[in-house]
Amino acid sequence: MGLTVSQLNIYPVKGLKGISLEASAATPRGLAHDRRFMVVEPDGRFLSQRELPAMATIWTEIAGAELLLAAPDAGEVAVPLEPVRGESLEVEVWDSRCAALAPSPEADRWLSEALGRPCRLAWMPESTRRESKPRRAGPGHLVGFADGYAFLVISEASLEALNARLAHPVPMDRFRPNVVVRGGDPFTEDAWGDFTVGEAALRMAKPCGRCQVTTTDQSTGEVTGPEPLATLSAWRMSPEFGAMFGMNAVTVRPGAVRVGDAVVPAATSA
Numbered sequence: 001m002g003l004t005v006s007q008l009n010i011y012p013v014k015g016l017k018g019i020s021l022e023a024s025a026a027t028p029r030g031l032a033h034d035r036r037f038m039v040v041e042p043d044g045r046f047l048s049q050r051e052l053p054a055m056a057t058i059w060t061e062i063a064g065a066e067l068l069l070a071a072p073d074a075g076e077v078a079v080p081l082e083p084v085r086g087e088s089l090e091v092e093v094w095d096s097r098c099a100a101l102a103p104s105p106e107a108d109r110w111l112s113e114a115l116g117r118p119c120r121l122a123w124m125p126e127s128t129r130r131e132s133k134p135r136r137a138g139p140g141h142l143v144g145f146a147d148g149y150a151f152l153v154i155s156e157a158s159l160e161a162l163n164a165r166l167a168h169p170v171p172m173d174r175f176r177p178n179v180v181v182r183g184g185d186p187f188t189e190d191a192w193g194d195f196t197v198g199e200a201a202l203r204m205a206k207p208c209g210r211c212q213v214t215t216t217d218q219s220t221g222e223v224t225g226p227e228p229l230a231t232l233s234a235w236r237m238s239p240e241f242g243a244m245f246g247m248n249a250v251t252v253r254p255g256a257v258r259v260g261d262a263v264v265p266a267a268t269s270a
Contacts, residue, residue, distance in 0.1 A: 004182050010024065011035055012037055013037040013121070016060050018173070021259075026202065039122075041119060042118050045091075062081060069110065153248075179263075200253055201253035202250065210244070215228070
């Protein structure tokens with residue numbers, strides 16, 4: 001059986017709840033609108049579910065030209081999906097610093113109340129060039145506010161192989177992938193180099209080293225225990241990457257992608 005796309009997911013705000021799509025566009029920075037917003041400390045340092053698991057409970061929705069944020073018992077707030085104005089600020093994502101805009105004091109107040117600590121909402125404009133590490137991705141590959149690379153790709157077979165080792169299976173959303181692939185053997189994605197997805201061409205850059213976010217229930221924001229990270233750490237540990245699950249990828253050729261599209265590794269494209 002051939003490989004096909006079974007899920008496309010974007011996370012408009014880094015660390016908040018994602019959105020499942022039937023179709024999207026693979027842009028130089030990843031799927032359209034993926035992680036172009038980020039929650040930051042007042043000094044610009046990024047916040048994530050690593051320190052704030054409750055971020056998983058904040059819903060995101062794209063409604064026309066607006067991004068809506070909503071949380072239980074907190075109502076909602078709307079911001080422009082592509083802001084044209086805002087306060088300039090420098091933000092920090094791991095070891096990179098880049099220019100951003102804070103487009104909405106109202107959203108800053110809403111997020112601060114919803115998360116119980118002072119924070120701001122930052123947006124990455126097109127003028128900002130944040131690049132993936134060239135040693136892994138090659139030169140000139142852009143990324144939004146994702147940890148380091150434009151895409152995270154995981155196969156359903158890999159999750160099935162992991163769940164076979166767990167007392168309590170976990171859903172795919174624990175790993176927050178952009179592209180989920182149906183078909184093939186477990187971890188087949190680990191061996192790909194260049195591959196096509198619909199009209200787009202991507203390139204695998206490195207295995208994704210997993211962290212404690214995988215132990216957070218993405219529906220409730222509750223940390224459920226050591227799994228699946230404990231099993232991954234004992235089974236798929238790399239001295240360089242840590243507990244590996246899924247592959248990070250970058251854009252080689254932008255294009256439209258849809259659920260059901262063929263996924264074709266370069267070695268089998270002839």
